[in-house]
Amino acid sequence: MTEKDLPALSIADLQSLLRRREVSAREAINALRERIQAVDGEIGAYLSLDVDAATKEAEEANVDLPLGGVPLAIKDIISVMGQPCTCASKILRGYRAPYNATVVQRLRAAGAIPFGKTNLDEFAMGSSTENSAVKLTRNPWDLSRVPGGSSGGSAAAVAADAAFGALGSDTGGSIRQPAALSGVVGFKPTYGRVSRFGLVAFASSLDQIGPLTKTVRDSALIMNAIAGHDPQDSTSLNEPVPDYAAKLGNDLRGVRLGLPKEYMIEGIDPQVKAAIDAAVKQMNSLGAEIVDVSLPHTDCAVAVYYILATAEASANLARFDGVRYGYRTENPKDILNLYGRTREHGFGPEVKRRIILGTYVLSSGYYDAYYLRAQKVRELIRHDFAKAFEKVDALISPTSPVPAFKLGERTADPLQMYLADIFTIAANLAGICGISVPCGFAEVDGHRLPIGLQLLGKALDEARILQMAHAYEQSTDWHKARPPIASPK
Amino acid sequence: MAGAADLDVAYVARLARINLSEEEANAFQKQLGDVLNYVEKLRQADVSRVEAAAHALPIFNVFREDAPRDWFTAEQALSNAPRKANGLFIVPKVVE
Numbered sequence: 218m219t220e221k222d223l224p225a226l227s228i229a230d231l232q233s234l235l236r237r238r239e240v241s242a243r244e245a246i247n248a249l250r251e252r253i254q255a256v257d258g259e260i261g262a263y264l265s266l267d268v269d270a271a272t273k274e275a276e277e278a279n280v281d282l283p284l285g286g287v288p289l290a291i292k293d294i295i296s297v298m299g300q301p302c303t304c305a306s307k308i309l310r311g312y313r314a315p316y317n318a319t320v321v322q323r324l325r326a327a328g329a330i331p332f333g334k335t336n337l338d339e340f341a342m343g344s345s346t347e348n349s350a351v352k353l354t355r356n357p358w359d360l361s362r363v364p365g366g367s368s369g370g371s372a373a374a375v376a377a378d379a380a381f382g383a384l385g386s387d388t389g390g391s392i393r394q395p396a397a398l399s400g401v402v403g404f405k406p407t408y409g410r411v412s413r414f415g416l417v418a419f420a421s422s423l424d425q426i427g428p429l430t431k432t433v434r435d436s437a438l439i440m441n442a443i444a445g446h447d448p449q450d451s452t453s454l455n456e457p458v459p460d461y462a463a464k465l466g467n468d469l470r471g472v473r474l475g476l477p478k479e480y481m482i483e484g485i486d487p488q489v490k491a492a493i494d495a496a497v498k499q500m501n502s503l504g505a506e507i508v509d510v511s512l513p514h515t516d517c518a519v520a521v522y523y524i525l526a527t528a529e530a531s532a533n534l535a536r537f538d539g540v541r542y543g544y545r546t547e548n549p550k551d552i553l554n555l556y557g558r559t560r561e562h563g564f565g566p567e568v569k570r571r572i573i574l575g576t577y578v579l580s581s582g583y584y585d586a587y588y589l590r591a592q593k594v595r596e597l598i599r600h601d602f603a604k605a606f607e608k609v610d611a612l613i614s615p616t617s618p619v620p621a622f623k624l625g626e627r628t629a630d631p632l633q634m635y636l637a638d639i640f641t642i643a644a645n646l647a648g649i650c651g652i653s654v655p656c657g658f659a660e661v662d663g664h665r666l667p668i669g670l671q672l673l674g675k676a677l678d679e680a681r682i683l684q685m686a687h688a689y690e691q692s693t694d695w696h697k698a699r700p701p702i703a704s705p706k
Numbered sequence: 707m708a709g710a711a712d713l714d715v716a717y718v719a720r721l722a723r724i725n726l727s728e729e730e731a732n733a734f735q736k737q738l739g740d741v742l743n744y745v746e747k748l749r750q751a752d753v754s755r756v757e758a759a760a761h762a763l764p765i766f767n768v769f770r771e772d773a774p775r776d777w778f779t780a781e782q783a784l785s786n787a788p789r790k791a792n793g794l795f796i797v798p799k800v801v802e
Contacts, residue, residue, distance in 0.1 A: 315782045408762050422761050451768040452761070520745040531722060538723065540795055542786035552798050557725035566733075569724055574738050576722040577713055587745070592758035594751045599762060632740050648762025676763060 223248035224378040225699065228287050228435040231381055235280040235287075242275035242286030242330070245381075249288055249332065253379045256702055261354045262364075262374035264293045265301045266333040274330045282328030284442055289324060290374050290383035293334035294341055295426065296415040297321050300331075304417050305349035306339045308563030309543045318415020319450065320384060320426050320443045327442035335370030335383060339565045340534065341391055341419045343367050344637040347628055348567045355624070356399060357700040359664040362621040365395030371429045372399035376667075377702050382430040382439060386416055388423045389522050390616075390641025393653040396429050397616035397669020400655050400700065402690075403429045404436040404683070407676045408648035409454035411440075412447030420529035421452070423522075423645040432696055433654060433687040437461035440679060456677060464680045465687040470504035472685060474672075475609035479515035480640060485618045492657030492668040493615050500613070500689055508609050512601040517594050518643040519635055524578050524591035525646070530568075531575030537563065570631060595646050602647040606675040611685055614640050616653040616669035620661065640671060650674050652686045655695040665698075710742035 223231065223245055234240040250268055257263055271288060278286035291297055294304045296314035298321075303309045321331055338348035346354045346369025354369045356362040357377040364373040368385030372395035375383050385392040387405040396403025404427045411426045418424060428439035441462055446455040476497065501507050539545035539559030546562060549555035564572070578587035605612060618639060627634045644651045656670035670689070674682035690696050715735045719726045726734070780793050789796040 312786050315778065315785055409765065448770055452765055454763070454765070514751060517748055517751055520748050523741060524745060524748075535723075539788060540797055541783075543788070545788035549798050552800050553723070554725075555798055556723040557720075560723055561725040561727075564724070566730070569719075569726070569730070570734055570738060572722050572724060573715060573718050573734060574741060577718045577738075580718065580721065583712070589758055590748055590751075590753060591745075592760060593753035593756045594748055595762075596756045596759040597751060597753070599759060600756075630740075631737050632744055635741075646762065 220248045224252040227431045228382050242278040246275045256377050260373050260377050261352050262370040263333045264336050271330050271332045285328030288330045288332035290333050290335050290380035291331050292368050292371050292385045294417045297331045304340045305337045305351050307350045308537045312543050319412035319447045323443050338367035339568050341367040342567050344634050350565045356621045357702045365398030367391040369395045372396050375401045375429050382435050385429050386426050388420050389645050390638040392427045393616050393641050396653040398621040400667030402433050402436050403653045405651050407650045409452050411443050412450040412453045414449040418533040420526040433690050437683045459680045461680050461683050467688050468504050469688050472505040473508050473609040474505045475508050475510035475612045477510050477512045479512050480614040488659035489615050489668050496656040496670045510605045514597045514601050521591045521594045522642045524587050527571040527575030528579050528588050531572045599647045612673040614671045616671040620659040620666035644673050649676050650679050654686045654690050710739040
């Protein structure tokens, strides 16, 4: 193995080389830096790199720790002390995080090295990373297409072998959907399983941090480090954390998988449908029993989400007012002018749209009709899942109804963009966990575009979901496929 | 449910402390009108027997000791300030 080949390794494989002292953490960082230099001009996954600090950490790395010496990319909405945390927004240009997110602290304690910050839709609002105020990120499988979003930088970096693994955040699918479109694994833990302390808040009742990786095992390894109670996040669950990696196995005997009939909608790409059908057969052949289930309020999920998420965002983003940090407008006339102009020029269009919608649905006279009603329908959606999980251990669906779309294809019509999240959004509303694993390819215009299989599990059932996803993954070769740009030149 | 016709983007933007150009206000009026028409579908759901859910999981009344701990110094808190002086954030005059 030459240094040039290192970035293609999974975290687990890199670790065994590090522990056998066949490779040093410094060599891994060097190889990764060269890989990023070679491909990131085309991909655009990173917003900032902290190579010097990372190299120094690598020299002192204890490779016998659970993630010892493993460099990881961090979505640029999670605070790494001293590094920029721009949320891909002009309003946070120049801001440096004065503290570490709990997940970053825990990754460091496990020996991992936060290496660079990845691109996203501004404040994680979007499904294509095109809402970044900084730059575009391109899909490594087809550079004319989006990587998905909002954790598009993290997904593209992992897919292009420009990261061994990454953290993202998922409010309505922002880990799972880009993982599907970029051909990597993306895991959204149960709401409260991973601390949100140090994650810049978008919709606090929905946001959750999780890993994007090349394999399910790697996601389990990262989960081992980041999951668990944190007194600094009052919504964090005080429940024991199992060893997720130790529980991975290869068969699905006795597992009951539910196929929600409402997810078989028109508008699913035929190649996506075929891949999911094949994956269901495959899981059946591994011993899983396939059961039809119903989630009657599926059709309401996107509508509920865009009321609740925007309402919460309108409150959370009130703090960006040009007073304490970030961008401030020049020569304001008075304080209201300072707020109004700072927010006019500091936020991009999608963020402004959502703040305005969220303010409206919370405003006097409309609260009951929109916000309160949406909260009630959220309860119905949660109940749908609770009932389904009485019959099955997990639900199975496409992660996204379509493979990666073209850059620019959906930007003019926000509603069309919102519908990209139709299969992922309900899991956030219900607070449950879910994963996307590669399950095939669509052939489009001479390019192979990855397809993702989504498995949803009940609250705190991460270990079982990872186990099922691992069993499926290991019975296929999809996770071994690399995009053209990732192949050594 | 109120309809899309009730939304006055320019007015709501003022509530949200966002100045908008006329062009942007017009574009948002159309786009958010589409979104509000789309969410009309929530009228069909029967919510007569459900309580509103603010959170997916039942967590209530999380308390901790009200004890002092090491946290930001004033200097750290001011480290990202656009304008500061004498340990304070500087803003335009607020009171007459």
